[in-house]
Amino acid sequence: MNREILISKWLNNDLNDQELEAFKMLEDYDDLVKLNEGLQAFKVDDYNTSKELDTVLNTIKSSKKQSTYWFKPLMRVAAILAICFGLYYYTTTLDTTITTEFAQKTTIELPDASSVSLNAKSLLIFNKKDWKHHREVELNGEAFFKVAKGSSFKVKTKTGLITVYGTQFNVKQWNHYFEVICYEGLVGVTYNSQERKLNPGDSFLIIDGKIIAKEKENRSQPSWLSNESTFKSSPYKTVIAEFERQYGVDITLMNIDSEQLFTGSFAHDNIDVAIKAITLPLHVTYSKTNNTIILKRE
Template identity: 80%
Template structure:
């Protein structure tokens, strides 16, 4: 049985066991399966295949009589191919989206061999089909980028856009928080229609709409890649928010100023040790109930 017959019978759920095994050996088997999955969610706007086919068949019947035993299968195959083509175009032009959950990190390889380390509770999206023309990614959360040299590479966030040509940098975009740190190369940060150039060790930080000056970064990579979150004169609320993301807990503050500055760090692999790291320096006590933690100053 040839390829077209196998595909036609597969679309009709009419394959026997032997034919199914033959179908699985097709080079584009995986692509066909993806298309089949997409059919479940696909709905062509204002187009009813059955109705249109019925109209075509009625038209054929009213024309001059001639052998038409091949017409129905041909039209059916044409309709199936049209749907498959539409689905293929639809699915291949969709963005690829990668998300991480609480206490989860992941490494993403982009089409040009650039790599992205995605921190906990973050989202990265990009389009493979347009990648050769536009190396654009959308970020919600925090990520460390190692960008392969080539055309312009843009990281688009709700707060601003980061543009580079080949470098290593970290972007963190959270609620009322936007930070870019350059570790290698040159980075351009567009914020409120103004661009700031960052060289290795330079940072750009916005908290609650206000630009904050930072000391020179002396690390070669962000600390979170080594399962540790470090802070230098950061508002305590940012420390708490990052703690919640890394340990999937809810933290309540009692009699604590969430805007007081904190300098220190906590590890991502031991909850109790991490809690002591963010409470002892501020003389704060804590209590735990399931996944809820209360920090309190007497």
């Protein structure tokens, strides 16, 4: 994780144990801690750095006629105060960014007690400071949402916009794949400027730019929350991509049609069992070397 993200998460008290250790290894760790302690006395909701600096400078100019002895020291103080206030205002308005790596899942509690469970290799962005007025997140990957009742809640993705009012739903946004499943409440999905309402059990699925009809969802939550990926008449390439995310491996297909449909599932806790689950039904053989798997049809 890069330095800027570590500092942002530290200021928002969002560091986990591993990230905290990485933050402490930064060269300027001691300076950052001292600066943050000094800024605690300056916490305000809104601060106009330029306006306050002008006020200080005007005061200095008016007093300059009486004495020039204090001008340079006061200029230094004014500059330091402006920088401190500006730094505080900037850091408290930064977005919070949560990411997961291969084979990793995590659950985040949002400022209104809504929760988001992130699947492997996913990214979620939101802003705590403006949350009361704009309950909005950006998602790249897959996430399951439990939204607390309140004002409009929106999930922005590259493909479509999801709007909800107190509900449970799953969003999956990958290259050439976009799916929203409503498990509770009411979900609105806006795609190509048109909104479609989803009731519990309804889905909205787009693969390679085409809207795909799906049967009613009868689960109470997505299977990946129970460490299992389930597919029904899904292109084989989407199965392979999900397998790579869950196990952190690279898979190469040989003499296999990646568009053929697959129905089945694989678990996330045993790679040997999982690879058989996605190869045996299609009569595909495989070989595995370290993090590379080759699937082949004779």
